[in-house]
C-alpha cells in the first residue's frame with residue numbers, strides 16, 4: 073500500500089470512529105430504548121381486549137410500516153418547520169427512529185406475548201393478580217425472553233440504518249466520511265473504511281447479544 | 293359456604309349450562325362428574341371468574357354476588373379466596389417451584405420475601421416437595437408439577453379449592469401421589485370441589501356428588517347413594533361404564 077493511503081486511513085479513522093461514538097451509537101441506543109417502551113405499550117394495546125386501544129395501535133403500526141423511514145425523516149425535519157414545528161437534527165433523528173423501530177418491535181413483542189400459553193395469565197388471575205400485575209410479573213418476562221433474539225437483530229439493523237440521518241444533516245459516521253471525501257477525493261478507501269467501522273459495531277453487538285442471551289435464566 | 297343458584301351460560305347461542313344449582317358447606321368435599329363436554333370445567337371457571345355467566349347468583353363467604361355484573365374489586369376478592377388447580381398445571385414457567393408458591397403471597401398478599409419464603413416452604417413440604425424448591429417447572433415430573441400447583445393454591449389459605457381434573461394429564465403411575473395430597477387436604481378440613489374422571493377416587497373422597505349431562509345437573513346426592521343406588525338411569529349407566537373402564 074502506498075504511504076499516502078496509509079496516512080489517509082490513519083488520519084481519517086479516528087475522526088469517523090469518533091463521530092460514530094458521539095452520534096451513531098447514542099442515536100441507536102437512545103432511539104432503541106424509546107422504541108422498546110413504545111413497542112411494549114403498543115403491543116399491550118393490541119393484546120388488550122379494548123377495541124379502541126387496538127385500533128389506535130393498528131393504525132400507528134400501519135402508518136409507520138407502510139412508509140419509508142427516509143420519508144419519515146424528511147417529514148419531521150423538512151416538513152414540520154412549515155407548520156411551525158422546528159426540531160433539531162439529532163432529536164428529529166431520535167424521534168423518527170424511536171417511532172419507526174417502536175412499530176416494528178411492537179410486532180415482535182406482540183407475537184411473543186401471543187406465544188405465551190393462555191394458562192399463564194389465568195393462573196395469575198387465579199391467585200388474585202390484576203391484569204397489570206400478571207403482565208409485569210408473569211407474561212412480559214416470558215415474552216421478552218422470546219423477543220430478545222429478534223429485537224437484537226433489529227438493533228443491529230438500526231445501527232446501519234442510522235446512516236440515513238446524514239440526509240437530515242446529522243453528523244454521523246457516513247456524513248463525516250463524505251466530508252473527508254469531499255476534500256481528499258478518495259471515495260473507494262473511505263467508504264470501505266466506514267463500512268469496516270459499521271462492521272466492527274455490528275460484530276460487537278452480536279457478541280453482546282449472545283452474552284446477554286445466556287444471562288437469561290433457562291426455563292425452557 | 294358457597295352456593296351457586298340458577299346459573300346459565302350460552303356460547304354462540306348454544307346452551308352450555310342450564311339452571312345449575314350447587315352448594316357446598318365448610319370442610320365438605322363435593323365432586324362433579326359426567327361425560328366429556330358436560331360443562332364441568334365451565335362451572336369451575338365461572339365460580340373462579342375466569343368465564344362470565346349469562347345469569348346466576350353466587351353466595352360466597354356470606355356475601356351474595358350477581359354473576360352477571362361484578363366489579364373488578366369483587367372479582368379480585370373472590371379469586372383471592374378461591375384456589376384453582378388446573379388440569380395442565382399452568383405453573384409460572386419463568387419461576388421456580390418456590391417462586392411459584394411465593395408469587396401470590398408477595399404480589400397479592402403484600403408479604404415481604406422472608407415471610408413468603410417461610411410459608412412457601414411449609415406448603416411445598418406439605419406436598420412432599422422438600423427437595424425441589426429451586427426447580428423450574430420443566431425440571432419437574434407431571435406429578436411434581438401438580439403438587440406445586442396445589443401448594444400454590446393452598447399458600448394463599450383460600451376458603452375453597454377447585455380442582456379441574458387434577459390427574460388427567462398425568463401418567464398413570466403419577467396419579468396416586470397427587471391424589472394422596474388431595475386426601476390429606478380433606479383430612480385437614482379443606483373445602484373442595486373436584487372434577488375428576490377417577491371415579492374410584494371420587495367415591496373415596498367425596499361427601500356429595502353432582503352428576504351432569506349436556507349442561508344440566510341430572511342428579512345429586514350423597515356419595516353412597518349416587519354410586520350404589522342412583523335414582524337416574526343415566527347416572528347408573530355412567531357409573532357402571534366408568535368404573536368398568538378403570539378396573
Ligand SMILES: Nc1ncnc2c1ncn2[C@@H]1O[C@H](COP(=O)(O)OP(=O)(O)OP(=O)(O)O)[C@@H](O)[C@H]1O
Nearest residue numbers: 303304308326327328329330331332333334335457
Ligand atoms: N370457548 C368455547 N367455545 C365454544 N364452545 C365451548 C367453549 N368452551 C367450552 N365450550 C363447550 O362447552 C361445553 C362444556 O365444556 P366443558 O369444558 O365445561 O366440559 P367438561 O365437562 O369440562 O368436559 P371435559 O370432561 O372434556 O373436560 C362443551 O360442549 C364445549 O364444547
Ligand SMILES: [Mg+2]
Nearest residue numbers: 332333334457
Ligand atoms: Mg373439563
